[in-house]
Amino acid sequence: MTPVVGIVMGSDSDWPVMEAAAKALDEFEVPYEVDVVSAHRMPHEMIAYGEQAAGRGLKAIIAGAGGAAHLPGMLASVTPLPVIGVPVPLKYLDGMDSLLSIVQMPAGVPVATVSVGGARNAGLLAARILAAHDEELLGRMREFQQDLNDQATEKGKRLRTKVEGSAAGFGFGK
Incomplete structure (x- = not known):
């Protein structure tokens, strides 16, 4: 099946948190893709991912990041698709830095933000977004x-x- 949701994260170390989004989408039989797309380590690839997502058939993107957590916002700036940000908790600050970075977006660049470590809810939200057009x-x-x-x-x-x-x-x- 062609993926309709992209699950991306800044590092493979984010997968233990982000896997919950994949499991939620599995429950609803929503096809997805998973990748590492770092805003800081691979900015050109990250921009290309966001710019090409809709053309490849994606309908929503779930982006998880810790620390500075620029990935969700940067993707939202280059894609017309809904972006759901997942603040990934790290060793310091328990993900509060990630939460504040993701939730505080400038006008015109929305990112729907779930709780710190809330990847399951991100998957459920993506399923709800898709359900609006799928009986x-x-x-x-x-x-x-x-x-x-x-x-x-x-x-x-x-x-x-x-x-x-x-x-x-x-x-x-x-």
């Missing part, structure tokens, strides 16, 4: 949301049963 994928997304609802409802039932079964309870409402 089958939209149906799978609705099923996924219903499953989340069912899981949360079941957790609530189990908690209520646990509390109600406790002889002393927690002392509230008595």
Whole structure:
């Protein structure tokens, strides 16, 4: 299948975080490609990737980066596609530097930013973007949301049963 989402990162060391985006896309049977496209170490290739992405059939790009985290913003500056930025946590600052770098984009160059290390949500967001124009994928997304609802409802039932079964309870409402 032709990839419709690009998952790129500044280094292969980002893969343990970014793999969650790939797994989320796998759940929804969304074809993707994965590559290392460093904004600082290979700027010409990074620009070419962004400029050529739409022409190659991609519909969205998920870009993960740590530290200065310029990759998502630089890609957004050269592609008309939606770019989802994933701040990758590093040894220092726990990814806050990455988060602030990605989220603080200038007017006219939007990057949708997920939480630090939130590659799974990036994959889910890409699937939702695609689902806006794909009824089958939209149906799978609705099923996924219903499953989340069912899981949360079941957790609530189990908690209520646990509390109600406790002889002393927690002392509230008595």
